[in-house]
Amino acid sequence: MGHPPAHDGPAIAVSDLRMRYGDKDVLKGLDLTVHPGGVTALLGPNGAGKTTTIEILEGFRGRSDGRVEVLGVDPATGGEAWRAKLGVVLQEWRDNGKWKVRDAVTHFADYYRPYSEPYGPDELLELVGLAEQAGQRIRTLSGGQRRRLDVALGIIGRPELLFLDEPTTGFDPHARREFHELIHRLTDLDGTTILLTTHDLDEAEKLAERILILAGGRIIADGSPDQLARAASTTAEVKWIQDGALQIHPTDDATDFVRKLLATDDGAVSELEIHRASLEDAYLELVARFEAGDADTAVDTFKEATR
């Protein structure tokens, strides 16, 4: 189902994207390629330019400079047929609150009919877990239900590419978990490419096969959650107690260090611990420095840690 593939290239191809507001550079030469299929997370501290980036890709915002192609088309000139292949889910949508849920999914499906075979209301509401709320007015939905309706409207035309901008902001843990399950279900659908933005590393690790960290106006790290975690944890801290005193030693090769330590200690070492710096540590430090207004050092330190 869905659309016949319109082009063979990457779903998203961005090179040297620049965005400047007044005299403030938000994006300073962003490069990004996303191939069709799978979930990619654009992770970064608040104010790093994630929303600006995604709005440029969605065609909602112009850019200062750079080359951008989304499904083979420049978003600045994308027409309605191009638009029909995209799904957009934004943070805090509160539209059409007086409508009933079923009215909304039935009506909005109509817009896609010239381009594709959209979802029927029952199938769609079943998919996002809102079948029981079909007769309710939209404004009576809970926050989590409301966002699932937004996802339903985002995928209603069976898009090739789905954008999710900070989809779980303001969710309680339960709603967040349900939402994550929904995204996993979506990835099983016929090859939809998903690009989501989040400032939550945990969310990115849970949902995405690939994480791009955006800070200082550029992508500063790019890889699978595993790759990034390994890159961040090359340095380890070895701790032990010897002669009643706590000893701490940072090392790049913990295994070798411990082997030598234990070979020569004559049984005096106890309570040995190896603590690897996690991606979380590296990311939290990045965010902390970023929020302290020290964007450039933050980026350098993070790159150092994940080299």
Place this chain on the structure above:
Amino acid sequence: MSGSTTLHEYRTGWKRALIETRVSLTSIGDLMGFVMPTAIAIVVLLFMQRADFEGAPVSLGSMNMPSLIGMNVVFGGIVGMVGALAMDRTNGTLLRAKSMPGGMTGYLVGHLVSTAMFIAVTAIALLAVGLPLFDGLEFGSPDRWLIFLAVLLMGIVATLPIGAVLGALLDNPKNMGLVMFPIMGMVAISGIFYPITALPGWLQGVGQVFPMYWMGLGMRHALLPDAMAAVEIGGEWRTVTMFAVLALWAVVSMALAPRLLRRMSRRESGSAVAARRADMQRDW
């Protein structure tokens, strides 16, 4: 874009209009927003039935009832469109439309048609309430039905695009006052609740620039005995001038509306919606 796609967008917009109209007519809030002020106005007019204007054959109350219908059309057209466009930009309805193929066309067609339907329904409701309550109204012959419908239609055609233009220019609901206050002022100088001839000459001139006066005049023409024309400026209904002025407003605003609406649409984005909402919350 092919013609059939465009047609599909209009058809989808029409369906949107039906949903919106049904929602408006079944939402207590929406209905009360119309019923309350209108009911108050009618009660005031009922008291005005005891007053006459310079020995005119019908009471001041009966004279003002048609004017009230005319005012309601202008009000519904302008405030209805402006309010909807402003609100829909804050809650993301407009952005939703922009995110879907042909969504903006569908949204606009939907709003124009549903606002037109709401105006028509309320005008006919006012007529149904007014006829039995006010002595001296005449609505018994086809020529009056024809004038009533023609004026109603002309009013809708003239005021919806004015509302669209103003709505496209006004990008935040908190600035609604910028539209509301001038309209209130327009009511005051348009001879709605008292004949315009009682105003100083220059103010009569200003009043006659705007569609409110002409809608009141047109509705009085449709519903009052012909002898009542004596009270109007020049002592006649000025039917041709009325249609001409309303048509001029329609043409000018229709010429401006598409460009301004496109500009409005182009500027719409998630962060624009978020900024607008943050701005409103700060002020409350």
